[in-house]
Amino acid sequence: xxxxxxxxxxxxxxxxxxxxxxxxxxxxxxxxxxxxxxxxxxxxxxxxxxxxxxxxxxxxxxxxxxxxxxxxxxxxxxxxxxxxxxxxxxxxxxxxxxxxxxxxxxxxxxxxxxxxxxxxxxxxxxxxxxxxxxxxxxxxxxxxxxxxxxxxxxxxxxxxxxxxxxxxxxxxxxxxxxxxxxxxxxxxxxxxxxxxxxxxxxxxxxxxxxxxxxxxxxxxxxxxxxxxxxxxxxxxxxxxxxxxxxxxxxxxxxxxxxxxxxxxxxxxxxxxxxxxxxxxxxxxxxxxxxxxxxxxxxxxxxxxxxxxxxxxxxxxxxxxxxxxxxxxxxxxxxxxxxxxxxxxxxxxxxxxxxxxxxxxxxxxxxxxxxxxxxxxxxxxxxxxxxxxxxxxxx
Amino acid sequence: xxxxxxxxxxxxxxxxxxxxxxxxxxxxxxxxxxxxxxxxxxxxxxxxxxxxxxxxxxxxxxxxxxxxxxxxxxxxxxxxxxxxxxxxxxxxxxxxxxxxxxxxxxxxxxxxxxxxxxxxxxxxxxxxxxxxxxxxxxxxxxxxxxxxxxxxxxxxxxxxxxxxxxxxxxxxxxxxxxxxxxxxxxxxxxxxxxxxxxxxxxxxxxxxxxxxxxxxxxxxxxxxxxxxxxxxxxxxxxxxxxxxxxxxxxxxxxxxxxxxxxxxxxxxxxxxxxxxxxxxxxxxxxxxxxxxxxxxxxxxxxxxxxxxxxxx
Numbered sequence: 001x002x003x004x005x006x007x008x009x010x011x012x013x014x015x016x017x018x019x020x021x022x023x024x025x026x027x028x029x030x031x032x033x034x035x036x037x038x039x040x041x042x043x044x045x046x047x048x049x050x051x052x053x054x055x056x057x058x059x060x061x062x063x064x065x066x067x068x069x070x071x072x073x074x075x076x077x078x079x080x081x082x083x084x085x086x087x088x089x090x091x092x093x094x095x096x097x098x099x100x101x102x103x104x105x106x107x108x109x110x111x112x113x114x115x116x117x118x119x120x121x122x123x124x125x126x127x128x129x130x131x132x133x134x135x136x137x138x139x140x141x142x143x144x145x146x147x148x149x150x151x152x153x154x155x156x157x158x159x160x161x162x163x164x165x166x167x168x169x170x171x172x173x174x175x176x177x178x179x180x181x182x183x184x185x186x187x188x189x190x191x192x193x194x195x196x197x198x199x200x201x202x203x204x205x206x207x208x209x210x211x212x213x214x215x216x217x218x219x220x221x222x223x224x225x226x227x228x229x230x231x232x233x234x235x236x237x238x239x240x241x242x243x244x245x246x247x248x249x250x251x252x253x254x255x256x257x258x259x260x261x262x263x264x265x266x267x268x269x270x271x272x273x274x275x276x277x278x279x280x281x282x283x284x285x286x287x288x289x290x291x292x293x294x295x296x297x298x299x300x301x302x303x304x305x306x307x308x309x310x311x312x313x314x315x316x317x318x319x320x321x322x323x324x325x326x327x328x329x330x331x332x333x334x335x336x337x338x339x340x341x342x343x344x345x346x347x348x349x350x351x352x353x354x355x356x357x358x359x360x361x362x363x364x365x366x367x368x369x370x371x372x373x374x375x376x377x378x379x380x381x382x383x384x385x386x387x388x389x390x391x392x393x394x
Numbered sequence: 395x396x397x398x399x400x401x402x403x404x405x406x407x408x409x410x411x412x413x414x415x416x417x418x419x420x421x422x423x424x425x426x427x428x429x430x431x432x433x434x435x436x437x438x439x440x441x442x443x444x445x446x447x448x449x450x451x452x453x454x455x456x457x458x459x460x461x462x463x464x465x466x467x468x469x470x471x472x473x474x475x476x477x478x479x480x481x482x483x484x485x486x487x488x489x490x491x492x493x494x495x496x497x498x499x500x501x502x503x504x505x506x507x508x509x510x511x512x513x514x515x516x517x518x519x520x521x522x523x524x525x526x527x528x529x530x531x532x533x534x535x536x537x538x539x540x541x542x543x544x545x546x547x548x549x550x551x552x553x554x555x556x557x558x559x560x561x562x563x564x565x566x567x568x569x570x571x572x573x574x575x576x577x578x579x580x581x582x583x584x585x586x587x588x589x590x591x592x593x594x595x596x597x598x599x600x601x602x603x604x605x606x607x608x609x610x611x612x613x614x615x616x617x618x619x620x621x622x623x624x625x626x627x628x629x630x631x632x633x634x635x636x637x638x639x640x641x642x643x644x645x646x647x648x649x650x651x652x653x654x655x656x657x658x659x660x661x662x663x664x665x666x667x668x669x670x671x672x673x674x675x676x677x678x679x680x681x682x683x684x685x686x687x688x689x690x691x692x693x694x695x696x697x698x699x700x701x702x703x704x705x706x
Binding site for chain 1: 442473483496552587
């Protein structure tokens with residue numbers, strides 16, 4: 001039976017999967033590259049260990065064999081669900097291998113030695129990650145199916161973390177040393193990203209609705225927001241220090257509510273300003289997309305402007321507005337990292353500490369959760385956008 | 395009755411509608427016809443105050459329209475437009491329920507009304523109620539658009555080029571359906587079009603507009619026989635006037651006893667159809683049957699030719 005993967009008009013291209021070739025290449029290079037890095041303490045240069053060195057004996061051989069087979073299987077064109085299982089299975093195997101390797105490499109009772117994943121591990125994760133995400137998109141899962149898969153993967157990660165399998169890994173050593181501050185900064189990070197988004201929606205949505213029919217003001221506001229958007233983020237965070245410090249010093253009560261030149265206030269403000277343009281411009285785009293005949297009919301049937309806004313314009317603009325929220329949230333989760341530069345907190349604290357101390361493990365402790373958070377937000381909001389916009393399609 | 399008195403609209407010194415007066419009796423179907431830019435749509439939109447008149451007034455059953463808040467006025471007047479204007483995010487039944495919802499009808503009454511209208515427009519309620527407009531054909535969308543305009547049983551229905559977006563075959567069917575439904579419900583309709591054929595086919599009276607002015611407001615027959623100005627004549631198409639006149643006369647009024655050969659013609663069709671049939675088949679007369687198929691007699695070529703000239 002012909003499927004979308006095998007169009008009848010194109011000549012048969014053979015059983016080779018193009019992306020699979022890339023996956024296999026990554027796996028091949030990954031298997032020959034150092035798998036883990038052993039260092040006697042946090043600062044000294046480490047010694048590279050291959051997968052076989054990190055996992056001596058049958059375990060290592062078995063892992064290499066299974067990963068090789070998985071990489072080769074990717075080359076052959078197979079069903080997407082099968083490819084997804086191969087990808088996820090290989091990723092799970094890698095998770096177990098790095099954990100067991102780290103446990104094995106750590107001298108008993110040692111608290112200062114560091115075992116970190118090395119280039120080979122990352123290449124393997126990249127390869128099988130590509131395989132898994134590509135098969136998910138080929139599977140054309142329903143929005144809820146994608147969220148379900150995300151929840152399943154997150155649950156698996158949580159289980160691995162709780163089991164202690166990874167507790168010898170350097171990133172988790174760093175975590176163990178600062179578990180309290182990790183969760184505090186996590187809270188700050190989410191608060192910064194979500195808080196600025198909520199503020200941007202509360203201000204930007206009415207602003208967009210207000211300026212939509214007013215051509216002149218609309219041009220001014222759009223241009224102004226575009227200019228702000230072009231200011232580099234680090235510069236914007238810096239630029240806000242002086243005026244906010246002045247406000248804190250001169251406006252009574254400003255300091256009392258937490259306004260200051262540095263800290264969370266300027267970070268929140270900068271993120272808010274960045275969020276405003278996508279929200280306002282997508283509100284305008286959404287309202288522009290309302291068919292003229294629908295607007296005319298709504299007025300002609302006796303809807304007031306308020307009823308027309310709530311019953312016709314906003315529902316039709318909703319997919320566009322939700323798309324803005326998705327863009328802004330993902331963007332803010334990334335940008336909030338920079339807030340740490342001006343004392344705003346968030347995962348950026350670990351990233352910049354790590355950069356300062358040339359401690360890659362610490363950088364990862366900040367970077368990995370940020371990426372995971374942004375990725376999850378993207379998947380969930382994509383699903384919401386699709387669920388909302390699908391209703392009125394044929 | 396709708397009275398339009400000295401109605402004018404001026405935009406920045408440019409007159410779009412210039413001192414138009416007309417009366418529309420209850421149950422009449424009035425077609426306003428004109429070229430684009432003639433002011434016909436503005437005239438229509440002033441009736442439900444989508445456009446506020448610069449001068450003059452409109453009253454419905456003796457009540458000045460300015461006495462009612464615009465949105466409340468519009469809920470009493472049906473409104474159907476070109477390209478239907480259905481709400482794409484709402485189902486067919488939600489679309490039809492728009493005005494009853496605004497008027498605060500209870501749910502049971504609304505849903506009964508929706509089903510009643512769907513049946514009236516020959517759409518199976520069970521099948522169409524929960525569909526979205528995007529899942530309908532152009533003709534179905536247009537019918538839902540008119541059904542929505544009629545939902546709260548308005549006495550007056552305004553239609554702006556309601557068939558403009560339809561292809562010719564579906565349009566012809568939709569025009570006949572509208573005529574039929576209007577007869578059944580007794581709704582007063584003001585319909586705007588640029589198509590003189592549509593005006594002659596549907597109108598009890600036709601208002602011809604050009605350059606903001608009302609040139610002639612009369613029955614189709616009077617318009618065809620004695621156009622008020624050269625422009626009205628032009629709009630009719632000079633070579634087609636005898637045929638337009640024939641199109642206004644039903645065969646049933648000219649049946650005579652006697653036999654004729656060949657395929658019979660329906661008594662409700664026009665003399666124009668009879669003439670066409672006779673000429674095409676080379677017959678001197680055509681048999682006439684009623685709706686049940688029973689033969690009533692015949693209509694002759696001679697009659698058709700005689701009736702093609704205006705009787706003075």
